[in-house]
């Protein structure tokens with residue numbers, strides 16, 4: 001009955017949303033329509049006392065990007081009747097709630113869903129955490145796994161083991177999780193389940209007999225996955241009578257209720273009205289609401305050991321919700337659980353409003369959005385060209401792009417983002433090091449000369465893994481060396497030494513991070529016809545010959561365009577950017593030299609010719625002297641303009657420049 005009602009609400013919403021005002025067509029309204037029937041559902045799940053640890057399974061789905069995590073999550077939610085059976089177009093990736101996730105078909109935020117599953121006389125409580133696949137969001141994966149005892153390792157049967165399959169496997173293994181190997185997309189004509197099962201054996205040592213073969217799309221084999229979750233994943237451990245220990249692994253922000261935390265109860269029982277305190281900040285709170293995600297919020301009477309749910313506790317500032325923090329009952333302190341490494345920003349960029357009067361509004365929107373995306377670092381900055389803005393740190397360029405789109409979608413912001421920069425370590429002669437993530441703060445060449453304040457620079461490097469069919473191996477090798485790669489190693493990945501050229505090679509190399517944040521990924525895909533997969537992890541810093549490149553328009557440097565480049569690539573990069581600027585700057589009444597320079601040395605130059613106003617247009621007949629007089633006046637005023645003139649680089653030109661490749 002409830003499911004029919006819920007489904008009817010969604011159908012009505014989807015069918016009639018075109019008649020709703022624009023502001024009511026968003027995914028959050030859709031989610032509201034969807035969750036409204038949950039209020040009725042509360043009666044069925046209102047007591048969590050019936051779910052001791054033995055009947056709880058906490059698990060995550062991990063995989064390479066696009067291998068089908070969200071689709072499998074949909075099928076599991078359907079099988080357990082958490083959502084209704086698929087109605088065309090309705091249950092597509094229910095846990096991908098953000099507009100950007102639906103538009104791009106990727107998961108960017110881990111989501112939690114609790115399901116009930118009856119097996120024999122027992123009703124199990126299964127807590128699923130759907131994780132993103134892209135390398136930029138691997139922090140979300142690591143965070144989600146901290147609340148689980150098991151993980152479904154999903155591998156696409158037509159693509160085989162890919163770079164991220166390997167990295168997420170190792171993260172899950174290092175956390176001691178039980179791994180259930182699942183081969184997905186066996187319905188595809190190109191699927192080679194037996195071959196991929198052998199690959200999994202060769203790469204992870206997984207026995208082919210343990211691999212479950214499914215099609216998340218058609219639902220084939222998904223019941224077996226449910227069974228394996230119950231049989232193979234160990235239940236959590238925790239005593240209800242022990243002191244309360246609640247582990248905070250995610251948080252979001254609600255305009256009315258403040259911070260909503262997702263917590264995993266390790267021991268003790270948490271109830272509404274309880275007074276709790278944070279091990280990290282020692283601040284005290286009162287629990288005002290708690291419950292489970294089903295998959296929308298459903299209030300419950302309590303949360304018991306092993307359970308995962310949301311907790312609202314009048315926490316006003318999202319900075320108070322430290323990911324990895326432990327909460328305890330006031331007066332009964334406990335030892336904090338080991339937290340996890342905070343997210344480390346890999347790329348930084350300046351974000352400015354298109355209309356500089358909108359800065360305060362933009363800053364507010366950035367603050368609000370970063371409450372739901374805790375991995376973004378925010379500081380204020382000012383540019384003489386773009387006015388006031390914020391410098392943001394992201395986990396990668398996809399993360400940066402997703403954040404920009406969310407600002408536009410969810411906050412209606414119009415922004416300009418400067419070119420991404422990685423954080424460099426500048427070594428000073430006084431023995432102190434500083435991290436510079438803004439080209440404006442990077443030392444000038446003169447600072448490196450003897451007697452200057454800086455003695456060297458180190459750049460961040462990563463250990464990159466590429467998996468590619470053998471026939472693209474040499475193209476990949478070239479790409480690695482073009483991008484200053486070193487320490488290249490490789491070995492055949494597939495078990496039986498395939499000599500047809502279809503066998504795959506696993507390559508590892510050390511690459512400067514700055515090389516991969518530009519167009520490395522696009523080149524990798526185009527040179528391997530889309531077959532290469534790529535993953536990387538932080539590998540520290542190495543000494544490097546980096547220089548600050550400035551761009552001058554009409555002799556004046558434009559701070560927002562400054563770049564930090566490697567000395568070997570400087571001339572090429574300078575020429576490319578000068579060409580880009582040449583294309584986007586509108587011609588003005590005077591000539592504009594566009595230059596790329598390092599210190600005082602100009603590396604590239606183009607001159608944008610002046611726009612010539614036809615001052616003789618109104619003159620008829622052959623008055624040669626009058627014509628010359630007009631032309632001379634024009635020449636003189638242009639000369640003055642050039643002398644006093646400031647080039648106005650319109651915001652749109654910046655936009656074109658920074659969005660062009």
Ligand SMILES: Nc1nc2c(ncn2[C@@H]2O[C@H](COP(=O)(O)OP(=O)(O)OP(=O)(O)O)[C@@H](O)[C@H]2O)c(=O)[nH]1
Nearest residue numbers: 065066067068069070071106107133185215216217
């Ligand atoms: N043919 C077929 N297609 C599938 C199957 N499972 C998923 N897909 C398709 O594969 C694509 C990616 O599926 P998703 O569920 O979004 O993959 P994901 O792993 O959640 O993606 P990210 O979260 O972005 O990493 C979608 O177009 C799905 O319809 C399957 O079993 N068979």
